[in-house]
Amino acid sequence: FYMILSLAIAFLAAIVTLKLFLIVRNQSFSIWLKALGSFIMGIAIYLSHAVSMQSITLYAHKGAITKVQELNPSMLYSIIIVISFILLNSWGAMLFDHHVLKRMAFKDPLTGLSNRNEMSEFFERFYNGELLTFIFMDLDQFKSINDQFGHDVGDNLIQEVAERLKVFITPEQHAFRIGGDEFLFIVESGDQNYIKKLANNILQSIKEVYYIDGNELSMTISMGIVIGEAKKENGSTLLKQADTAMYRSKTFG
Numbered sequence: 001f002y003m004i005l006s007l008a009i010a011f012l013a014a015i016v017t018l019k020l021f022l023i024v025r026n027q028s029f030s031i032w033l034k035a036l037g038s039f040i041m042g043i044a045i046y047l048s049h050a051v052s053m054q055s056i057t058l059y060a061h062k063g064a065i066t067k068v069q070e071l072n073p074s075m076l077y078s079i080i081i082v083i084s085f086i087l088l089n090s091w092g093a094m095l096f097d098h099h100v101l102k103r104m105a106f107k108d109p110l111t112g113l114s115n116r117n118e119m120s121e122f123f124e125r126f127y128n129g130e131l132l133t134f135i136f137m138d139l140d141q142f143k144s145i146n147d148q149f150g151h152d153v154g155d156n157l158i159q160e161v162a163e164r165l166k167v168f169i170t171p172e173q174h175a176f177r178i179g180g181d182e183f184l185f186i187v188e189s190g191d192q193n194y195i196k197k198l199a200n201n202i203l204q205s206i207k208e209v210y211y212i213d214g215n216e217l218s219m220t221i222s223m224g225i226v227i228g229e230a231k232k233e234n235g236s237t238l239l240k241q242a243d244t245a246m247y248r249s250k251t252f253g
Contacts, residue, residue, distance in 0.1 A: 108177040110155060111162035119176045122186065123235030131190025135199060136224040136242035137206075138250060139181035149215055156212045157219065164205045168198065184239070190227045199223055222250035 106118040114122075139161065146154040158181065165175045165183060172188040185202070187195060203221065210217040224246025228238045 108162075111159055111177050113162050113165070113175050113177040113183070115177060116179070119178075119184065119186075119239075122174065130188065130230050131227055132230045132238065133185075133187040133189060133195050134224075134226045134228075134238050134242035135185035135187065135195075135202070136178075136226075136239070136246040137183040137185070137202070137221045138246055140220045140222055140250070142181040142219075145217065145219075149213075149217075153212055153215060153217075157210060157217060160210050160212065161206060161219070164208075165202070167205065168202060173198075184242070188230075192227070195225065195227070199225060222246050224249055 106114060106121065108115045139157075142154065142157075145157060158177075161183070162175075162177065165185070168185070169175050174186045176184040176186070178184050185198075187198065189195065203223070206219060206221050210219060224242045224244065226238050226242040226245060228241075
């Protein structure tokens with residue numbers, strides 16, 4: 001009976017843990033539930049072992065000297081501490097891996113700004129019908145700087161521009177590097193006066209001189225601004241409209 005009960009506990013725990021992993025594998029809070037699943041599995045292994053021990057009967061040979069040794073409490077505590085340390089280390093490694101992988105997936109490695117993946121995630125979760133402003137930015141004559149001074153200087157310039165853009169990031173203002181020398185600001189507001197002031201402040205900040213590897217560089221940007229409702233289906237549409245507006249600005253000055 002005890003052996004069957006032990007197998008049943010192990011089997012049910014395995015099913016529950018696997019089901020839990022499958023349900024939460026793509027959820028943002030899954031790391032904690034995965035840790036919970038690991039804990040459940042550990043408890044199940046212990047219970048399975050304890051129950052199975054009840055099914056074992058030990059016999060001593062006639063005339064054998066038997067001695068029952070009591071369990072040393074300090075030994076028990078040591079085992080508990082070691083097992084707890086191993087579990088905490090494992091969960092810490094899981095958390096660290098989750099953080100690193102998420103950063104690799106959603107952050108631009110050169111600038112540390114959010115990337116296209118993070119932008120797509122933003123579109124998915126922000127569609128409550130409020131007004132959003134898209135400020136699409138492209139560095140003017142960046143290719144010429146790359147050709148004249150080299151790609152190392154070009155990369156350093158991109159990093160410097162990103163650092164200046166980070167100054168304007170708030171909980172309601174989000175900066176993204178779309179790729180190459182293109183950046184995007186999404187503002188959770190449709191206030192035209194505020195957007196005009198923000199855009200002008202960004203322009204003035206970007207225009208300030210850059211000192212990179214002994215070179216004094218000047219840079220301007222072209223902007224395209226679009227204001228529209230935040231809906232799940234029109235995030236890419238607003239982005240394209242802002243991109244088009246930016247190229248018109250670049251073409252006509």
